Amino acid sequence: MxxxxxxxxxxxxxxxxxxxxxxxxxxxxxxxxxxxFPQTEPPIRDRPPTRRNTSSFQTQRWQDHFETLGKGAILADITSRAVHYWGPDGETYRLYPSSVPMTDELTRRGYTRIVRKRVGPDWTPTANMRKRDPSLPAYMPPGPGNPLGTHAMYLTWPAYLIHGTHDTRKIGRQSSSGCIGLYNPHIEELFNLAQIGTQVRLA
Missing domain, CATH: 1.20.5 (Single alpha-helices involved in coiled-coils or other helix-helix interfaces)
Structure with a gap:
């Protein structure tokens, strides 16, 4: 058997x-x-970043943050490290991973708006930034080493921006001195979508 x-x-x-x-x-x-194992794929640095951290990436409603859409609206959600954009047409919606300020002391919350946009921004560190890190230069022209990446959008708050970064390791982390950072392909897209006057909330 x-x-x-x-x-x-x-x-x-x-x-x-x-x-x-x-x-x-x-x-x-x-x-x-x-x-x-394809041999002809472009280098990863030349490809749009993959969206990750899906557990934190939940769509939100603009009505929960703004009274009207106006020229459009941007929510920088510091907790989930994500940027939401709603276009003035009420249909356009984008969601991007972002970097956020390193500490609560550097974090500013509230309502502001976009007052200026620039392709190829230069960078002048604030006095407080240079005090925290004396190795920072007094000025940095546009280029691959510039921490503002390829595009920047300036807010009503001095020295606070939504900008790109050439250092992709910063995205999804507490890594900035107060600004909100995006991958360069994402800031380029948002730059083209968001108008001067777009309302912004950091929360």
Whole structure:
């Protein structure tokens, strides 16, 4: 009886292995390796960033933050480290991962608006920034080393911006001196969508 069970079990396992063999061979043939590991993909630095942290990335309603849409509205949600944009048409909506201020002391909350936009921003660290980090330059022109990235939108609050960053490690982290940072492809898109006068809430 024991021998018969073993023989039946062995036969079943052998049959399953036989059925699976074509699939395994197909998965391992050289002509499919390129599909699994493509050699022609662009470098990751040249591709739009993948949106992650989906547990925190929940869509929100502009009505919960603003009385009217007006020229559009931006919510910088510091807790979930995400930026929401609603267009004035009431249909356009975007959601981006962001960097947020390093500490509560550097965090400003409340309502403001976009008063100026600039492609290729230059950067002048504030006195407080240079006090915290004496190695900072007094001025930095636009370029790959500039911490404001490729685009910047200036708010009514002095020295507070929504801007890009060349250092993608900062996104999703508490890494700024008060500003809200986005991946460069995302700030470029938001820059083109948001008008001067767009209302902004940091919350």
């Amino acid at each position: 024991s021998k018969m069970k073993m023989t039946r079990r062995t036969a079943l396992l052998a049959g399953a292995a036989t059925l699976a063999t074509p699939a395994l061979l197909k998965a391992q043939t050289p002509d499919t390796w390129d599909q699994a």
